[in-house]
Structures are given as structure tokens and as C-alpha cells.
Amino acid sequence: MANYFNTLPLREQLAQLAQCRFMHTVEFADGVEALKGKKMVVIGCGAQGLNQGLNLRDSGLDVSYALRPEAIEQKRQSWKNASENGFVVGTYQELIPTADVVLNLTPDKQHTSVVNAVMPLMKEGACLSYSHGFNIVEEGMKIRDDLTVIMVAPKCPGSEVRAEYVRGFGVPTLIAVHEDNDPKGEGLALAKAYAVGTGGHKAGVLMSSFIAEVKSDLMGEQTILCGMLQTGSLLCFDKMIEEGIDPGYASRLIQYGWETVTEALKYGGVTNMLDRLSNPAKIKAFDLSEELKVIMRPLYNKHQDDIMSGHFSKTMMEDWANDDANLLKWRAETAETNFEKTPAGDVEITEQEFFDNGILMVAMVKAGVELAFETMTAAGIIAESAYYESLHETPLIANTIARKKLYEMNATISDTAEYGCYLYNHACVPLLADFMKGIKSDVIGKGLSLDDNGVDNARLIEVNTALRSHPVEAVGSVLRGYMADMKKIV
Amino acid sequence: MDSLTRLDDIHQNRIRLSKATVSFDDRFTLREIDWTITPEQHWVITGPNGSGKSALAAALAGIGDIQGGSIQGLPNNVEIVSFEVQAELIAQELKKDDADIMDVISLGTPVSEMIFDHCQDTELAQSLVEKFGLSTLLDRAFRKLSTGETRKVMLIRALANKPDLLILDEPFDGLDVDTLAMLQAHLASLIDTVPMVMVLNRFDEMPDFITHVAYLDKERKDKERGDRERSGKQRGDKGRLKLTVDRQDDAAFNELYQLLHLKTTDLSVPEADPTNKLPALDPSQPLVKLTQATIQYGDTVIVDKLDWTIERGQHWQLSGPNGSGKTCVLSLITGDHPQCYTNDILVFGFQRGNGESIWQVKQFIGYVSTNLQWEYRVSTSCKNVIISGFYDSIGMYTKSTDSQKKIADQWLALLGMQDRADQPFNKLSYGDQRLLLIARAMVKHPPLLILDEPCLGLDDINRQLVLALIEKICQGSETTVLYVNHHAEDQISGIEHYLALEKNH
Numbered sequence: 004m005a006n007y008f009n010t011l012p013l014r015e016q017l018a019q020l021a022q023c024r025f026m027h028t029v030e031f032a033d034g035v036e037a038l039k040g041k042k043m044v045v046i047g048c049g050a051q052g053l054n055q056g057l058n059l060r061d062s063g064l065d066v067s068y069a070l071r072p073e074a075i076e077q078k079r080q081s082w083k084n085a086s087e088n089g090f091v092v093g094t095y096q097e098l099i100p101t102a103d104v105v106l107n108l109t110p111d112k113q114h115t116s117v118v119n120a121v122m123p124l125m126k127e128g129a130c131l132s133y134s135h136g137f138n139i140v141e142e143g144m145k146i147r148d149d150l151t152v153i154m155v156a157p158k159c160p161g162s163e164v165r166a167e168y169v170r171g172f173g174v175p176t177l178i179a180v181h182e183d184n185d186p187k188g189e190g191l192a193l194a195k196a197y198a199v200g201t202g203g204h205k206a207g208v209l210m211s212s213f214i215a216e217v218k219s220d221l222m223g224e225q226t227i228l229c230g231m232l233q234t235g236s237l238l239c240f241d242k243m244i245e246e247g248i249d250p251g252y253a254s255r256l257i258q259y260g261w262e263t264v265t266e267a268l269k270y271g272g273v274t275n276m277l278d279r280l281s282n283p284a285k286i287k288a289f290d291l292s293e294e295l296k297v298i299m300r301p302l303y304n305k306h307q308d309d310i311m312s313g314h315f316s317k318t319m320m321e322d323w324a325n326d327d328a329n330l331l332k333w334r335a336e337t338a339e340t341n342f343e344k345t346p347a348g349d350v351e352i353t354e355q356e357f358f359d360n361g362i363l364m365v366a367m368v369k370a371g372v373e374l375a376f377e378t379m380t381a382a383g384i385i386a387e388s389a390y391y392e393s394l395h396e397t398p399l400i401a402n403t404i405a406r407k408k409l410y411e412m413n414a415t416i417s418d419t420a421e422y423g424c425y426l427y428n429h430a431c432v433p434l435l436a437d438f439m440k441g442i443k444s445d446v447i448g449k450g451l452s453l454d455d456n457g458v459d460n461a462r463l464i465e466v467n468t469a470l471r472s473h474p475v476e477a478v479g480s481v482l483r484g485y486m487a488d489m490k491k492i493v
Numbered sequence: 494m495d496s497l498t499r500l501d502d503i504h505q506n507r508i509r510l511s512k513a514t515v516s517f518d519d520r521f522t523l524r525e526i527d528w529t530i531t532p533e534q535h536w537v538i539t540g541p542n543g544s545g546k547s548a549l550a551a552a553l554a555g556i557g558d559i560q561g562g563s564i565q566g567l568p569n570n571v572e573i574v575s576f577e578v579q580a581e582l583i584a585q586e587l588k589k590d591d592a593d594i595m596d597v598i599s600l601g602t603p604v605s606e607m608i609f610d611h612c613q614d615t616e617l618a619q620s621l622v623e624k625f626g627l628s629t630l631l632d633r634a635f636r637k638l639s640t641g642e643t644r645k646v647m648l649i650r651a652l653a654n655k656p657d658l659l660i661l662d663e664p665f666d667g668l669d670v671d672t673l674a675m676l677q678a679h680l681a682s683l684i685d686t687v688p689m690v691m692v693l694n695r696f697d698e699m700p701d702f703i704t705h706v707a708y709l710d711k712e713r714k715d716k717e718r719g720d721r722e723r724s725g726k727q728r729g730d731k732g733r734l735k736l737t738v739d740r741q742d743d744a745a746f747n748e749l750y751q752l753l754h755l756k757t758t759d760l761s762v763p764e765a766d767p768t769n770k771l772p773a774l775d776p777s778q779p780l781v782k783l784t785q786a787t788i789q790y791g792d793t794v795i796v797d798k799l800d801w802t803i804e805r806g807q808h809w810q811l812s813g814p815n816g817s818g819k820t821c822v823l824s825l826i827t828g829d830h831p832q833c834y835t836n837d838i839l840v841f842g843f844q845r846g847n848g849e850s851i852w853q854v855k856q857f858i859g860y861v862s863t864n865l866q867w868e869y870r871v872s873t874s875c876k877n878v879i880i881s882g883f884y885d886s887i888g889m890y891t892k893s894t895d896s897q898k899k900i901a902d903q904w905l906a907l908l909g910m911q912d913r914a915d916q917p918f919n920k921l922s923y924g925d926q927r928l929l930l931i932a933r934a935m936v937k938h939p940p941l942l943i944l945d946e947p948c949l950g951l952d953d954i955n956r957q958l959v960l961a962l963i964e965k966i967c968q969g970s971e972t973t974v975l976y977v978n979h980h981a982e983d984q985i986s987g988i989e990h991y992l993a994l995e996k997n998h
Contacts, residue, residue: 035850039848040848060834061851063849064848087791088831089831089832090834169829170868170886170888171852171881171884171885171887171888172886
């Protein structure tokens with residue numbers, strides 16, 4: 004199979020990358036009509052598979068589960084999940100030929116084998132749905148011409164997809180239609196109905212393309228989202244220990260600090276995150292992040308270039324073929340780092356203290372978000388996509404670190420993200436070695452010790468203007484505005 | 494307090510609160526409590542909803558932030574059983590479930606682990622497990638238990654830990670008659686070994702061995718304002734210890750009894766929303782028809798071949814011991830149970846599993862239960878909680894209409910909670926939350942009103958208010974009531990149909 008993106012002419016690549024818009028509520032007026040009475044068969048009964056299925060059924064749709072014969076015979080967990088919840092469960096042979104829509108909710112790595120097994124069994128003119136486009140775009144899976152191919156990707160863990168639905172709401176969802184496989188022109192209608200069935204339309208739906216989703220998703224997850232947070236965690240922790248900060252305190256500051264500072268990011272972008280600092284600290288964070296951006300820009304460019312050329316997915320698939328040798332090695336190394344091994348101390352850190360004593364962390368988030376956004380848009384990805392795959396998702400990943408540090412983050416994200424995260428981390432730690440030599444506990448661990456908070460007016464105005472005029476802030480405020488309209492009324 | 498008294502206290506194992514002011518985040522403050530508990534005493538704490546009964550109990554368990562005065566002499570090994578602690582345990586279990594982003598479904602902690610890990614007296618725990626009838630549930634996930642069953646697990650944990658002070662906040666609520674008698678007998682056998690402090694909303698449930706009663710009351714608003722100006726710090730509601738009564742003192746005891754049994758005033762139920770009518774139901778069809786309904790997990794059968802038809806205007810009471818599947822049967826009707834799709838269920842004209850959505854079913858139902866209260870963990874205002882009943886949602890995701898707001902205000906007035914319309918729901922006491930959820934269930938005058946142990950956590954006065962409301966609704970023609978409870982004295986006039994479930998497993 005050849006990399007699909009690389010087979011397209013440049014103009015088509017650019018056109019695909021430029022797709023992403025926030026859909027209006029009126030576009031979902033038809034509800035689940037397009038799927039009413041159709042047979043939906045889910046493959047994979049993990050958290051996404053089960054919970055999406057529960058929602059779709061509660062929306063009045065016909066859902067059943069196709070599992071491998073071993074899973075059924077041995078009554079494995081996936082079989083229990085599906086059958087205890089009252090779903091019809093059967094083998095591929097039994098259920099796929101009857102399906103109008105097949106929902107592939109297995110992990111990326113299994114896509115090729117699952118799709119190869121399923122495709123010959125699918126009936127003429129049916130629909131195959133993905134929740135991530137890697138298989139199509141990077142692995143170049145060619146789907147039978149008569150089949151419609153769509154993507155519906157709730158941007159939250161499975162348990163949340165269900166919990167929000169039960170409350171009467173939903174989670175933000177990305178949809179796309181694979182243009183090479185839309186023979187009847189019904190792809191969009193099916194994807195919209197699917198999003199309604201899971202409750203996604205209540206929380207906001209983004210219309211994107213397979214290519215934009217894959218290229219921006221890969222870039223975001225391996226740089227700012229996982230890579231930067233992992234690198235930052237390790238460097239900041241070691242620096243604090245070197246500076247004589249109590250290890251328990253240092254561990255807590257980092258484990259919960261990312262979550263706290265990115266919460267401010269979620270509400271009001273990079274600007275609001277820096278506005279939480281005192282004026283002198285804000286200027287300090289700004290200067291640090293400018294320095295970081297100069298040092299790290301070549302690395303961000305390399306990641307984006309490797310993703311665009313297909314080099315990244317090629318090397319990763321080689322590792323898949325090699326029994327994940329690199330991935331497993333890196334995973335073990337992470338478990339042995341000082342940060343990972345030092346439990347968070349039993350000290351109270353107030354919300355504001357996370358900002359005051361974590362100036363470098365704020366600077367790293369700012370630098371990472373802005374660089375990822377700038378690099379993506381420079382590569383032809385539309386600003387909306389770049390925003391979602393950088394700034395918007397950072398708090399979600401930070402939340403996983405708060406739960407159980409880097410282990411939880413890496414276990415939670417896809418293997419694809421984890422692989423990219425390690426590549427980034429291995430390059431970025433040495434890259435920042437010199438920079439870190441100049442860092443003291445005033446920007447990580449203790450906070451600035453100043454007699455007064457005075458700053459130069461002109462400099463403050465300069466910094467504030469620079470923050471507020473960055474393009475990620477412009478698109479962010481528009482998108483957050485849409486989301487707020489749909490958000491829970493608290 | 495001088496050092497001599499303190500030495501004396503230590504010698505006597507007294508617990509002494511001296512002008513203790515204890516705050517619980519922003520939600521509640523106990524003000525200047527003076528109270529002494531000696532080892533041979535057993536106390537009941539009582540008082541209206543929101544007066545701080547649970548807060549005082551929690552303070553004895555070392556929960557809360559002491560802002561003034563002191564609490565001396567608390568033993569090291571204190572056990573507390575309360576809705577708050579129960580809710581916290583459930584929340585922890587749910588959080589584990591959240592950890593499933595790895596695309597694995599978490600199964601949750603099994604009951605056996607909850608009971609036997611860190612257990613002081615395994616033998617006692619074992620015998621309690623049998624007495625409480627939990628032997629068959631040891632392998633079940635804690636969070637899959639029914640309300641009463643979780644409560645039992647908490648009780649066993651507390652009792653088997655051999656505490657030096659046992660605090661039981663509403664221990665009898667949610668227990669079936671047999672379990673209740675067994676628990677009371679067990680507690681009576683402990684009176685010489687451990688001092689007990691109980692929070693009871695139902696004065697009549699007070700065990701004979703109780704020696705003293707502490708009565709709490711809310712601090713009045715006008716006074717509070719003055720205080721706030723002075724202290725400038727404490728927010729939220731405040732409670733004071735108004736009086737303590739020795740049970741031997743008949744006069745004082747009777748006075749307290751009177752205080753707790755005020756008459757409910759004349760009631761009128763606020764109207765339904767005239768601007769938003771539900772679709773009409775076919776009058777020839779029953780509201781609900783279950784045919785051979787069965788609920789089963791693996792080999793465990795919870796509900797076995799139940800036939801049940803609810804005709805319009807037929808008010809029902811559903812009863813049965815803990816774990817007999819009452820809540821399961823109700824969730825088949827509400828559509829919250831996944832096995833509603835494998836059963837023959839006709840609700841409001843929908844044969845389930847034929848393309849209807851759960852929202853089409855839920856629009857005809859008003860519902861209140863302990864599970865709902867646990868699930869109602871979103872932060873929203875009290876008024877929005879009532880309005881969310883129009884949308885069957887937990888939290889509000891749509892702008893409410895003026896007409897809905899007006900009706901919600903009427904409900905708040907009826908509950909005496911006008912001044913709290915905009916306060917966050919999750920900072921209220923359990924009983925006050927419960928009142929709002931009852932209003933939420935009734936607000937749209939649903940064709941079917943399901944009240945699953947609605948009075949749990951309510952004080953005597955509010956319980957009478959709620960029972961009176963239910964009676965009013967039963968008298969009307971538009972709503973059919975389905976009522977679940979354990980308390981024989983909470984009979985509702987107008988209910989003439991009874992279904993008793995038995996335990997199958």
C-alpha cells in the first residue's frame with residue numbers, strides 16, 4: 004500500500020489540508036434520519052466501541068457487535084461488554100454481510116488487518132466508518148469503490164462520550180468524508196446522523212477531511228500535546244532537584260501544574276494563561292518562550308516535514324513490524340525517570356501558586372502551542388484545524404498527567420502519539436540542554452523574588468500586544484465563542 | 494479551658510467541643526459549638542434540613558476546617574458512615590472508570606476488597622457479610638450495587654473496624670425492614686463498648702439506647718449578615734447547636750418532639766408549563782406494560798419473568814428488600830437499563846427497541862432516586878436544577894424560557910428556598926438537594942412520576958411536605974404515581990396498587 008497523501012497532486016493536497024469548519028446547529032435538523040432503520044455493526048467493544056454503541060442505540064438506531072470468533076468462544080471481556088448490555092453479538096461472517104454501516108472502532112494498529120477481513124464481507128454500497136484516518140491516509144488502504152467511507156471522531160474518552168449523552172449533552176466531534184469513496188454522495192448525511200446519534204451535535208461538530216485530520220492530529224500530538232509536556236516534565240523536575248527544591252513538592256508542581264495552567268489556556272487562550280501571572284512574571288515567561296521558540300523551531304519544522312512526506316509513518320510502521328522494539332524500549336526508559344519515580348508530596352499548592360512558581364512551564368506551553376500552530380499553518384493546514392490539534396487539546400492531555408504522570412499519558416494516547424512523543428522527547432531534551440543551564444529556581448520551583456512588582460510600561464505594552472495579536476488567539480477566540488454558545492449553561 | 498479540666502477530660506475519655514467553629518469549604522459553617530460527649534453516652538443529632546447535622550457528625554470524624562475554638566479528646570479510631578462518604582466512595586469508583594481512556598472498560602473494585610482490605614476483625618466482617626446477606630455479592634463491583642447494598646458495605650466496614658467512636662449519619666435510611674431490625678439489634682449489643690453518635694432525620698426511629706439528643710438549628714439570616722460583616726470570611730449557611738436534651742428529662746424531650754412535628758401548611762402544586770405541551774398519549778393503551786421482564790448479569794438473575802401493567806391513573810407502591818431489583822425494574826421503564834432492549838417493554842405507546850430514542854420515552858417521566866442524586870454532579874444553580882426537569886437533562890444545555898423560570902420560582906417558594914435560587918446546587922446539604930430533585934421530577938406534571946425512596950435524607954418537616962405533595966398529585970388526574978419506599982409509616986393515601994419484589998439471588 005502506498006501513502007495516499009503522496010499520490011495526490013499538490014493542489015489537491017492543499018485543498019484537503021485546508022478543510023475544517025465549525026458546523027451550525029441547523030445543519031443537524033434531520034437528526035438521525037439518514038441512519039434510521041439501517042443496520043450498524045460495531046467492530047471492537049472497548050470503551051469507545053461500547054459507549055458509542057450505547058448512545059446510538061438510545062438514539063433509536065439498530066446497533067450490534069461483530070467480534071472475532073475467539074473473543075466469543077472464550078467469552079472475553081469484549082464479548083461480556085456487548086452481551087451484558089443486551090446487544091446482539093456475532094462473528095464477522097454472521098454480521099458484516101447484513102450491515103449498512105460498519106463502525107471500525109479498533110486501535111489504529113489493527114486497522115489494516117480488520118479492514119482486510121471485513122471489506123470482502125461488506126455488502127454492495129454499504130458504509131465503512133473510521134474514527135481516525137491513519138489507515139486511509141498514511142497506510143494507503145484502498146477501499147472498494149462501491150463503499151462509502153466516513154470518519155466520526157468524538158474528541159473525548161469513551162466513558163465521557165457516554166456520561167455526557169446520559170446527561171442530555173454530548174462531546175465535541177470531528178467528522179469527514181473520504182472523497183474517493185463517496186459513490187452515492189451520502190457520506191456527509193451519514194456522518195452527520197452518526198454525530199447526532201452520539202450526542203456530538205449538542206457540543207459542536209467540526210467538518211474536516213481525512214487528510215487534514217491525520218496530518219494535523221499527528222503534528223499536534225507529537226509536539227505540543229505529548230512531546231512538549233513530557234520533555235518539560237523531565238527537564239523542569241531535574242532542574243528543581245538540582246536547585247534543592249523538595250522532590251515531593253517538585254513532583255506535585257509538575258504533575259498537577261500542567262493541568263492547572265492549561266485550564267486557563269482552555270478558557271482564554273495563551274493570553275489568559277499569561278495574564279494569570281504578575282506583570283514581571285509575565286514578561287519573564289514571554290522572554291523565555293521567545294528564546295524557546297528560536298531553539299525549538301527547527302525541531303517543529305522537522306516533525307511537520309516528516310509527517311507530510313510520510314517519513315514519520317514509514318519509520319513507525321517499521322517499528323510495528325519489528326514488534327514495537329523502539330516503542331517498548333522508550334516506554335521502559337520513561338518509567339525509570341526521576342520525575343516518574345518520585346511521588347507527589349503531601350503539600351498543598353494553591354491554584355495561583357502553580358502559575359507563580361511554574362513560570363517556565365507556562366513559557367513552555369506558550370512556545371509549544373504557538374510553534375505547533377505556526378508550523379501547521381505554514382504547511383497548509385487551515386487555522387481551525389491547527390487550533391484544535393494544538394491549543395484545544397492541550398488541557399485534555401495535561402489532565403492525563405495529573406492522573407498518573409507520564410505513564411498514564413502514554414498509556415492513554417494512541418500508539419501513534421506515543422511513538423511521536425518519544426521521537427520528540429529524544430530530540431528536544433539535548434536541544435534544550437544549554438538553555439536549561441541558565442535556568443534557576445526563580446522561574447521553576449520558587450517564583451520570582453522581587454521587592455516590588457514594578458515593570459516598564461512600554462515593555463509591558465509590547466508584550467501584551469504580541470500575546471494578543473498572535474494568530475492562534477484570533478482563531479481561538481472565534482472558535483471558543485461558538486463553543487460557548489453550545490456549552491452548558493452553568 | 495484550663496489545663497486541669499483538660500487532664501480530667503483525657504482521663505475520662507471525654508470529647509469536648511469548646512466554642513468550636515468548623516467550616517466545610519464555602520458550603521457550611523458550624524458556629525461556636527459547645528458540646529461534651531462522655532463515653533457512656535449515645536447521642537442523636539437532629540434538626541431541620543440544612544442546620545448542620547451531617548456537618549457536626551463529620552466534624553467528629555475530623556472532617557472540616559476548625560476556624561475557632563477547639564475539639565479535644567477525639568479518639569484515633571473513628572468510623573463514620575454517611576451519604577457524603579458513600580458518595581465520595583462512589584465518585585472514586587467512577588473516577589477509576591474514567592481512567593478507561595486506554596479503551597479498556599474498568600470493572601471497578603469488588604465488594605470483597607472494599608470490605609476485607611484493611612479490616613481489623615475479619616471474623617466479625619465475615620459474620621456481618623452473612624447477616625447483611627451480602628455473601629453472594631462479594632465478587633460484584635462496588636459501584637454496581639444498589640443504594641441499600643452500598644450502604645450495607647459501608648456499615649460492615651465501619652463495624653468491623655472496631656472503632657472507639659462510631660458515627661452513623663442516617664444509618665437506617667434505605668435499609669429494608671429485616672436489615673433494619675438486625676442492625677438495630679447489633680448496635681444495641683455494642684452500647685457498652687463504643688459511644689455512638691447518630692444523625693437521624695426521623696425522630697421516631699431513635700433506638701432505645703440513645704441517652705441524649707442534640708438539636709441543631711439554622712442561624713437566622715438577619716443575624717448572619719451582622720456576623721458576616723464582623724468575621725468577613727465565612728460564607729454559605731451556618732448552623733448552631735441550639736439545645737441538648739437528656740432523654741431522662743421528659744418535659745424537655747416532649748418539647749423537642751413538638752418542635753420537630755410542625756404541621757404542613759396548605760399546599761398548592763405549581764401549574765405545568767402552558768407553553769409546552771407533551772405529545773398526546775393513546776388513552777386506550779397502558780402507560781407501562783412489562784411482559785416476562787428479566788434482568789440478568791452473567792448467571793445472576795436479578796429480576797425473574799416479571800409481568801406488570803400500569804394503567805393510567807393507577808397509583809402504585811413498589812416494595813421489596815434491598816437487592817430485590819426495585820431500581821432495576823424502574824430503570825427498565827425509564828430506559829436507563831441497557832437490558833430494556835432485550836425485554837418486552839411497552840412504554841407510552843413505544844414498544845422498546847423499535848427506533849424510538851430514550852428522550853422520547855423520558856419526556857413522559859418525572860424521576861427521582863438516590864442514583865439520580867449521585868449522577869447530578871454538574872455545577873449549576875438551584876433554579877436550573879428545577880428547570881432541567883423540563884428537558885430531562887442533568888445540568889442545563891439550552892436556554893430556559895420565561896415561563897419555565899416563573900414556574901421554577903413558584904417551586905422554590907413552595908420549598909422555602911427562594912433566597913437560594915442562584916446558589917450552586919452542589920454546595921447544598923443532601924436533604925436540600927433532594928427537595929430540589931423532587932421539584933425537578935414534578936415540574937412538568939409528567940404522565941408518570943417515579944419516586945424511588947424520595948424521602949431519603951429529608952427531615953420530619955420536609956418529609957411531611959413531600960408526602961403531602963405526592964398526595965395532592967395522586968388526587969389530580971394527569972399524573973400516575975409510582976412510589977418506592979421502605980417505611981411503613983410513609984403511606985400515601987390514593988395509592989391502591991402494590992407490587993412486592995422478592996430477592997432472587
